[in-house]
Amino acid sequence: xxxxxxxxxxxxxxxxxxxxxxxxxxxxxxxxxxxxxxxxxxxxxxxxxxxxxxxxxxxxxxxxxxxxxxxx
Numbered sequence: 593x594x595x596x597x598x599x600x601x602x603x604x605x606x607x608x609x610x611x612x613x614x615x616x617x618x619x620x621x622x623x624x625x626x627x628x629x630x631x632x633x634x635x636x637x638x639x640x641x642x643x644x645x646x647x648x649x650x651x652x653x654x655x656x657x658x659x660x661x662x663x664x
Contacts, residue, residue: 597663606652615650 607615614620618635634650637660641648646664653659 595663597661599659599661601653601657601659603657606656606658607650609652612651 608622611622614622616634616638617631619631620635621629621631638648641662644664646662649661649663651659
């Protein structure tokens with residue numbers, strides 16, 4: 593059975609591999625960030641998706657850039 597999903601991609605440089613495992617931790621901010629924020633956004637997205645029976649995965653797209661996949 594194939595689950596329906598939606599994928600969003602950004603065409604930027606992607607995320608460094610050593611950061612990916614921590615990317616959705618609450619309050620995580622990668623070293624050297626100049627952008628403001630509290631590091632909560634993606635952890636909130638993942639929690640809301642989980643509460644609705646969905647899964648969210650984040651990673652680097654094979655063709656470059658960052659991607660998020662929501663499945664239900």
